[in-house]
Amino acid sequence: MSEKIVVPALGESITEATVAKWLKNTGDTVEADEPIVELETDKVNLEVPSPVKGVLTEINSKDGSVVEVGALLGLVSENGSVGSVKKEEIKKIEPNQKEDNVIKLDPSKKEPKIFEEKKTENTEDEPLILTEEITEEEVPKPKIEKSEPKTNTESQTLSPAVRKIVIENKIDINSVQGSGKDGRVLKGDLISLMGANPQPAERKVKYGQEERIKMTRLRQTIAKRLKQAQENAALLTTFNEVDMTNIMEMRKENQQDFQSRYGIKLGFMSFFVKACVVALKNFPAVNAEIDGDEIIYKNYYNLSFAVGTEKGLVVPVLRNADELSFADIEKNIKNISEKARDGKLTIEDLQGGTFTISNGGVYGSMLSTPILNLPQSGVLGMHNIVDRPIVVDGEIKIRPIMYLALSYDHRIIDGKESVSFLKMVKENLEDPRRLFLDI
Structure with a gap:
């Protein structure tokens, strides 16, 4: 008896998908509810189980086919066997072609055998996620090639001119083939090295x-939605800067207690979420949308987060952000980021946002x-934190500064509202006690 594999309901307003890739080949044994094919929609990728x-x-x-909801993708036989695979179903493998499961014919027997090819580990770097915070310990350390320590005798064999070039250009002298007596490195060797043509790019x-x-x-x-935003909205951006000193000190002083109590780190994002919610409540037009000739004011606060993945930009939603504590915000953002990174966001995760943080x-x-x-x-744009000289109480101080950018639809948000909104975000971030006192 065979069971059909069909395209499931994909969510509101989505009627078709593309077959991204089959996770199994014809003739493979599958378990019930085991992912068998991956579909790609306009918003998310999803796996269809057996x-x-x-x-x-x-x-x-086949891979790349466009299919509608309810369409037949394939068949799974409950009583099927590997040996029943037809010859025309056996894939022809081209030279250097890689397959996860390759069916190869054993010339000594009529029935094909299945040889499992070992999957190589994915060594590609995971994509950076916009809602995540890069800490010192998370920054990948550059690989440093260990070399044998140079003796004084070795360093004395370098002429002053050669030594100067080596120091100024940080050249590993052990990697240079010298043309002088006994392999001594000459100035000409370094000049030739610096003038050598670079190798072609690996991708080329x-x-x-x-x-x-x-x-x-x-x-x-x-691409379509970003172009629509430019064509349909009166886009304008206003800027400000925020001194992150107090937030950084508060995090440093309370990080250990916060983490031991709630099981998660206190990041920057919870402060920004709280500050944005306060400003949105005071300037409701920034949390609104246009529908024809009407303005819809949203009295709930679902904050979207622009998240970069290896497949593209997605914008999952943190719902009812105004009702969440600092710990709840951090936990929810961590969960959202992990789902985005693993490609497990659902349609519901991406719908209903009222304001975006990037x-x-x-x-x-x-x-x-x-x-x-x-x-x-x-949409609020956050940027890197850089030590900059600023004037504090008439004196020049070095402070950690972040530039903020608010892009808005000028059709319903005036300049006064946008500037005042961003100023309120800045004030709450520079004095985070206001967020706890709700003032």
Whole structure:
């Protein structure tokens, strides 16, 4: 008996998807509820599980196919066996082609055998997530090649001119092939080394001069929505700066107690969420949206977070942020970030946002003009924290400063409101006690 694998309901307003990749091949044994094929929609990727335990006997929609909700993807046979695979279903493997499970014919027998190819570990770096905070211990340490310590005799064999070039350009002298007597490194050797042509980029060697790849559905949707924001909204950005001294001191003084009590680190994001909620309550137009010739004021505060993943930008939602404690905000943001990184966000995770926070600071961004996440009317851009000289009480002080940017829809938000909104965010961040006292 065979069970159908069909395209499940994908969520509100989504009627079709693209078959991203089959996780199993024809003839593979599968368990009930085991992911069997991955679908890509305009918003998220999702895995379709096997309806029963058995053998995948038929694949009806190949990778890259566009399928509608309810369409037949394939069949799983409860009583199927690996030996029943038809010859036309056996994939022809081209030279250097990699497959997770490859069916290879054993010339001594009529029935094909299945050889499991070992999967290599994914050594690619995980994508940075905009809502995450880079701490000192999380920054990857550069690999330093260990070399044998140089003796005084070795250093004395370098001429003053050579030694100067080595020191100024931080050249590893052990990696230079000297042309002088007994392999001594001459000035000419270093000049030749510095003038050598660089090697071609690895990507160019691997893929050639150009490569043409079809945009994923997610990337097409991102491009479409960002273009709509530019065409349909009257975009404007206002800027300010915030002195992060008090927040950083508060975190340092209370981090250990906070973590031991709540089981999570106290990050910057909870302060920004709290400060934004206070400002949104005072300036409701920033939390509103336009619908035709009407303005819809949202009296709830669902904050969206722009999160960068290896597949593209997603904007999951932190719901009812005004009702959450600092600890609840940190826990929810951590959960959202992990789901985004692992590709396990659902449609519900991405819907219903009223205002967006984008943290480009984790990438080192100094300043930017974030673009609206329609139909929202405001987005706050966070940036990196840099020690800068500022005037405090008539004296020049070095303080950790972050630039803030608020992009907004000028159709419903006036300049006075936008500037006042950002000023209120700044004041609450510079004096975080206000957030605890709700003033």
